[in-house]
Amino acid sequence: MTYCVGIKVKEGLVGLADTRIxxxxxxxxxxxxxxxxxxxxxxxxxMTSGLRALRDKAVTYFNEIIEESGxxxxxxxxxxxxxxxxxxxxxxxxxxxxxxxxxxFNIHGLIAGQLENDKEHKLFMIFPEGNWVEVGExxxxxxxxxxxxxxxxxxxxxxxxxxLNFALKVSFLSFNATQVSSNDVDYPVDVVLYRKxxxxxxxxxxxxxxxxxxxxxxxxxxxxxxxxxxxxxxxDLLEKYQQVQQQ
Numbered sequence: 001m002t003y004c005v006g007i008k009v010k011e012g013l014v015g016l017a018d019t020r021i022x023x024x025x026x027x028x029x030x031x032x033x034x035x036x037x038x039x040x041x042x043x044x045x046x047m048t049s050g051l052r053a054l055r056d057k058a059v060t061y062f063n064e065i066i067e068e069s070g071x072x073x074x075x076x077x078x079x080x081x082x083x084x085x086x087x088x089x090x091x092x093x094x095x096x097x098x099x100x101x102x103x104x105f106n107i108h109g110l111i112a113g114q115l116e117n118d119k120e121h122k123l124f125m126i127f128p129e130g131n132w133v134e135v136g137e138x139x140x141x142x143x144x145x146x147x148x149x150x151x152x153x154x155x156x157x158x159x160x161x162x163x164l165n166f167a168l169k170v171s172f173l174s175f176n177a178t179q180v181s182s183n184d185v186d187y188p189v190d191v192v193l194y195r196k197x198x199x200x201x202x203x204x205x206x207x208x209x210x211x212x213x214x215x216x217x218x219x220x221x222x223x224x225x226x227x228x229x230x231x232x233x234x235x236d237l238l239e240k241y242q243q244v245q246q247q
Contacts, residue, residue: 001184002049002145004032005154005171006110008123008135011164013112015192016171017047018145018178018185033190034059035201036113042071043201044079044113045192049145050106050128051098054090058107061086073115076122077134080111084130091128108144113194113201121196143174149181150174164195172206176215187211 002021007014017032032055037043046062048055062083073079087107095105109126123135125142135142137160143150154174158167168191178185187208194201 001182002032003150003175003178003182003185004047004049004110004144005141005150005174006047006112006123006125006135007141007154007158007167007171008112008121009140009158009160009162009164009167010196011167012196012198013045013121013123013192013194014164014167014171015045015047015110015112016175017190018175019188019190020184020186021052029188031190033192033203034063035192035203036066036071037199037201038071040116040199042073042113042115043194043199044076044111044115045194045201046083047110047144049108051103054094054105054107057094058083058086058090058109061089074117075115076111076113076118076124079113079115080124080126080132083109083111084126084132087126087128088130091130110142110144114197114199116199121194146178146182146185149178153177164193168193172211172214173218176218 002018004017005015015033019029019031021028021030032047034046035044046059048059065082065086073082087109091105098105105128107128110123111126112121112123114121123142124132125144126132140160141154141158151174153170158170175189179187187206189206190203191206192201192203
């Protein structure tokens, strides 16, 4: 399984991807985020989830057309269309054989960045059919892979007006929630940051050892907040229970 989250806030973009890959009985570590950038021209990151063979093939085809074209794309939607075309190409080649072996054609992608003719930074999610949607301000993030555990904190806390720093922190905490509750998502994680109109992305890999003191701090805060949560309603219920037990 995979956990990849892309966030678009007014100030810029955040991408975070875990690195755990399950292949048969093996558990491997592999990078799931690719960055393409040219100073003053374009900055893009791509993250993928799904069957590893499909992901690798689609990304290989995508990199090949970029190399052959010399990165001719001027707007993000054109680049997204190009990746969607490679997903459909892989589908034409592999879908029938996969279905005959009782596998679903499973690949999703997140593409985010800004090209030279884009007025602002963009974030898209691409589906197994090769079509896509663009993130909106009302829900300024997309998750692919294991989508259930990391979603609540993003829905509760993240807003389009949130700072880039806040978006970075909440992206990590959404991964933390997923990693704690799921054994198929794990460290290390790769993080990408992009500030609007900068045409420059930075990446960093975070290890479990490096982040341990922060996750311990967060766990302690959650436990303390639950302990301090108003509980008059709970006390009333407990008193009723005790009365029933005494009868």
